[in-house]
Amino acid sequence: MPFSIIRNDITKVSADAIVNAANSSLLGGGGVDGAIHRAAGPELLAECRTLGGCRTGEAKATKGYRLPCKYVIHTVGPVWEGGGKDERRLLYSCYKNSLALALELGCESIAFPLISAGVYGYPKAEAISVAAEAVSEFLDANEMEVTLVLFDKAAYTISSELYQNITAYIDDKYAESRDDSKSRLAAGNRFLRGFDRRLFKAKSAMADEALEDQAAPAMEPMLMGAAANASLESYISARDESFSQSLLRLIDERGLTDAQTYRKANIDRKLFSKIRSDVNYKPKKQTALAFAIALELDFDETLSLLSKAGYTLSDSLKFDLIIKYFIQNKSYDIFEINRALFAFDQTLIGC
Ligand code: AR6
Numbered sequence: 001m002p003f004s005i006i007r008n009d010i011t012k013v014s015a016d017a018i019v020n021a022a023n024s025s026l027l028g029g030g031g032v033d034g035a036i037h038r039a040a041g042p043e044l045l046a047e048c049r050t051l052g053g054c055r056t057g058e059a060k061a062t063k064g065y066r067l068p069c070k071y072v073i074h075t076v077g078p079v080w081e082g083g084g085k086d087e088r089r090l091l092y093s094c095y096k097n098s099l100a101l102a103l104e105l106g107c108e109s110i111a112f113p114l115i116s117a118g119v120y121g122y123p124k125a126e127a128i129s130v131a132a133e134a135v136s137e138f139l140d141a142n143e144m145e146v147t148l149v150l151f152d153k154a155a156y157t158i159s160s161e162l163y164q165n166i167t168a169y170i171d172d173k174y175a176e177s178r179d180d181s182k183s184r185l186a187a188g189n190r191f192l193r194g195f196d197r198r199l200f201k202a203k204s205a206m207a208d209e210a211l212e213d214q215a216a217p218a219m220e221p222m223l224m225g226a227a228a229n230a231s232l233e234s235y236i237s238a239r240d241e242s243f244s245q246s247l248l249r250l251i252d253e254r255g256l257t258d259a260q261t262y263r264k265a266n267i268d269r270k271l272f273s274k275i276r277s278d279v280n281y282k283p284k285k286q287t288a289l290a291f292a293i294a295l296e297l298d299f300d301e302t303l304s305l306l307s308k309a310g311y312t313l314s315d316s317l318k319f320d321l322i323i324k325y326f327i328q329n330k331s332y333d334i335f336e337i338n339r340a341l342f343a344f345d346q347t348l349i350g351c
Contacts, residue, residue: 057093077116095134266350
């Protein structure tokens, strides 16, 4: 997954580079800056002293010392002053410059904290959207594993209206599926009661006929030997397309390029190439769903694509219901969907 959002302490994340939300002195501070300096050890501060500070929106690198990363990229976010002081552009520059520096250093992976969203007061939801925009623009032209590391769950909220709508949708569907299974159970019980009666009648009839051998001759197997094999082969060759074939056909039908599709699905190019070159590739459910979202498939089309990889969507699973909610509302922004999944403690899609 080229861009993922996780909840963790960034000092525990392994990546080629981790980004520090520093201040312009680069001499340490509180928040994530303090945590990074504590975990890296005093050598980090010693190297920072040699850098001569850093301007807002810019980025400078040091080694990672005791952290599980090769580099720490220090960037200085803007202080939020209501939005009229160029804060968005400056925050965007923090991501853009840090990513450019990581590329220059040969990094293949980088982890960011939510810059400016702590002491500097940038509203968290807006800070996330700036991060997502800057990262996706970078990933349009470059390859890197980018992770946004959120410290507190509240940082990755969806609006309370959306949260409530999804909760209501889940509750309704759960209730419907309980009713369904009750009525299926009732129907099953009716069938079994009928079956018991039929069995009782059959037993009585057999008893009447005493030990006479009334058994019907064993039914001829419908297909035998070579005939069965030939039929099985033709059945297999005529079976539906594989997941990979369906995906490629859908991409063509929608007039998209491969790159547009895998980026929109938040899938990395290497994984996409694997799927493209292996006709029988079986993706994870989250990957298959990410493509369904990128292709803006409706519900039936989504089920059909999922079935090629052996999956379905169930009304008894919260994860499935959240996806279904977005598809039925024709809302195909994968980051919005992932925010909702995150808010409900579910696995994100696209990996
Ligand atoms: N891992 C991941 N995220 C964290 C961690 C952590 N260990 N600790 C805090 N956060 P902040 P800023 C989150 O205040 O707003 C420093 O004193 C935190 O919840 O660290 O850019 C500097 O020296 C928040 O969402 O950075 C500057 O003076 C986000 O990281 C000033 O703070 C950023 O919060 C910079 O302020």
